[in-house]
Amino acid sequence: xxxxxxxxxxxxxxxxxxxxxxxxxxxxxxxxxxxxxxxxxxxxxxxxxxxxxxxxxxxxxxxxxxxxxxxxxxxxxxxxxxxxxxxxxxxxxxxxxxxxxxxxxxxxxxxxxxxxxxxxxxxxxxxxxxxxxxxxxxxxxxxxxxxxxxxxxxxxxxxxxxxxxxxxxxxxxxxxxxxxxxxxxxxxxxxxxxxxxxxxxxxxxxxxxxxxxxxxxxxxxxxxxxxxxxxxxxxxxxxxxxxxxxxxxxxxxxxxxxxxxxxxxxxxxxxxxxxxxxxxxxxxxxxxxxxx
Numbered sequence: 001x002x003x004x005x006x007x008x009x010x011x012x013x014x015x016x017x018x019x020x021x022x023x024x025x026x027x028x029x030x031x032x033x034x035x036x037x038x039x040x041x042x043x044x045x046x047x048x049x050x051x052x053x054x055x056x057x058x059x060x061x062x063x064x065x066x067x068x069x070x071x072x073x074x075x076x077x078x079x080x081x082x083x084x085x086x087x088x089x090x091x092x093x094x095x096x097x098x099x100x101x102x103x104x105x106x107x108x109x110x111x112x113x114x115x116x117x118x119x120x121x122x123x124x125x126x127x128x129x130x131x132x133x134x135x136x137x138x139x140x141x142x143x144x145x146x147x148x149x150x151x152x153x154x155x156x157x158x159x160x161x162x163x164x165x166x167x168x169x170x171x172x173x174x175x176x177x178x179x180x181x182x183x184x185x186x187x188x189x190x191x192x193x194x195x196x197x198x199x200x201x202x203x204x205x206x207x208x209x210x211x212x213x214x215x216x217x218x219x220x221x222x223x224x225x226x227x228x229x230x231x232x233x234x235x236x237x238x239x240x241x242x243x244x245x246x247x248x249x250x251x252x253x254x255x256x257x258x259x260x261x262x263x264x265x266x267x268x269x270x271x272x273x274x275x276x277x278x279x280x281x282x283x284x285x286x287x288x289x290x291x292x
Contacts, residue, residue, distance in 0.1 A: 001024065001026035001032075002026060003026050003027065003028050003029065004026065004094050004095060005026050005093065005094055005098065006023055006024065006025050006026070006094065006095060006109065007024045007093070008021070008093075008178055009021070009022060009023075009024055009178050009179075010022075010164075010170045010171070010175060010178055010179075011036075011044065011047065012169070012189065012190055012191035012195065012266070013166065013190060013191055013194075014190055014191055014277055015165040015194055016169040016170070016171075016191035016192075016193075016194030016198070017165070017167055017168065017169060017191070018160075018164045018165060018166065018169065018170065018173070019040070019044065019047055019166065020036050020037055020040040020043070020045065020160060021158065021160055021164060021175075022036045022037070022039070022044070023035040023111060025095065025109075026158055026191055029066075031119035031130060032080055033061075034048070037160045037161075038062075039137075039160070039161065040160065040173065041060075045060055050096055050274065051190075061147075063125075064124065064125060065081075065122055065123070065124065065229060066122075066123050066124070066125050066127075066128035066219040067120055067121065067123075068120070068121045068123075068128075068131065068132065068135070069080060069088060069112050069113070069114075069118065069119075069120045069121055069148075070118050070119050070120075070121065070135070070140065071112045071114040071116050071117065071118035071119075071148075071151070072114075072116050072117065072190045073116065073117060075087075075117060075119055075124070076088055078138075078139075078140065079119060081138070082101045082103075082134065082135070082138075083098050083099060083100045083106075084098060084099060085098035085108055087108070090108060090110045090119075091110060092110050092111075092117075093110060094109075094110055094177070095107055095108060095109040095110065095111075096108050096187065098131055100121060100123075100131065101130060101131045101134045101135070102130075102134075103123065103127045103130065103131065106121060106122070106123050106127070106131075107121070107122035107123075108121060109121070109122065112193050113148065113152050113157060113283075114148055114151035114152055114155065114227060115151055115152060115154060115155025115156075115157060115227055115281060115283070115284075116151055116155075118149075119254060120264045149237075149239065150239050150240070150241065150242055151243075152284070153237050153238075153239055153248060153250065154241045154242075154243055154244065154248065154281065154282045154283040155239070155281045155282075155283065155284075156209060156250070156280030156281035156282060157281075158173060158175070158207070158250075159237060162220060162236050162237050163207060163236045163237055163250050164207075168181055168207075169191070169194060169195055169198060169203070170195060171195055171198040171199055171203055172198070172203045172205055172206060172207065172252070173207045174206060174207045174208075174280075176199065179195070180255060184196070184199070202255060203280070204254065204255060205233065205252045205253065205254055205256055206252065206253065206255050206258040207236075207250060207252055208251065208252070208253055208258050208277050208278075208280075209248070209249070209278045209279060209280040209281075209282060210224070210235070210250070210251055210264070210266070210275050210276070210277060210278065211246070211247075211248065211249075211275060211276055211277075211278040211282075212246075212247045212248075212249065212266060212273060212274075212275045213273070213274045213275055213276065214273050214274065215247060216247060216266070217238055217239065217240060217247050217267050217268070217272050218230075218235045218238040218247070218249045218251075218266045218268055218273075219235065219238045219273075220235055220237060220238065221232070221234060221235065222234065222235035222249075222251075222266055222267060222268060223235075223266075223267045224251055224253055224264055224265070224266060225264065225265040225266075225267065225272060226257060226265070227263060227264075227265065229265070229272075232253050232254045232257050232264070233251055233252050233253035233254060233257070234251055234252060235249050235250070235251040235266070236249075236250050236251050236252065237249065237250040237251075238250070241283060243283045244282060244283050246282075248282045249266075249275075252278070257277070258277060259277060260274060260277055260278065260279055261276050261277060261278075262277040263275075263276050264276065264277065
């Protein structure tokens with residue numbers, strides 16, 4: 001990474017299991033910021049401290065910084081009125097500092113977990129109310145985590161504790177793309193032996209997209225069957241996709257059933273319904289220049 005750039009990655013344990021998925025921000029050549037899942041904060045903090053063999057100074061700034069995620073196709077147009085930074089020039093997975101809503105040194109990050117484009121705004125806690133009131137007063141519509149969950153699922157994005165956890169590896173979760181080729185060539189990171197072995201020899205299970213063929217919602221823990229009524233996997237996330245007006249699910253199946261268009265069955269309320277393995281994401285936005 002170089003200053004101003006961001007990387008999505010996984011934090012693996014010794015067995016290749018995922019402690020957390022996170023963003024790494026390169027602030028400068030000697031300073032980085034990790035943005036982790038809030039529910040994993042204590043676990044992640046303990047892990048990086050335990051393995052700090054690099055003479056790094058670690059600071060937990062979680063209780064000092066607030067974050068607003070302003071997402072959607074109109075994010076650039078809406079937010080541009082509040083900053084002198086040219087938002088259309090902030091490309092995906094990069095960030096800048098600037099004045100925002102009249103407050104200096106605010107981090108403007110072209111990231112988000114909705115698949116719909118936009119920005120995440122990092123600010124000191126004392127500035128949060130002013131920025132919130134300004135944006136909402138100008139017409140921003142608040143949305144909760146339930147709304148975000150439908151969007152991240154349409155985009156085929158994992159949710160920690162559901163689609164990925166300590167028992168799954170990045171390879172099983174189809175997140176190999178998040179590991180750089182250089183890191184794979186050089187090895188040495190924790191869990192490398194297990195991850196390298198799975199890349200070379202395959203895995204017993206894989207995360208896949210599943211499209212129910214009827215209008216049913218297959219929730220987490222729903223069993224997946226093959227056409228011989230044998231259990232071959234389990235759903236980890238399921239909802240109704242508002243952008244595509246269809247039910248959508250993520251889950252793990254035995255690797256031999258992970259091929260696209262493989263016919264399967266989902267057991268919902270004691271009855272089995274037809275479905276098939278489908279390509280991810282369920283909904284893909286066509287991005288224009290920048291984060292718009």
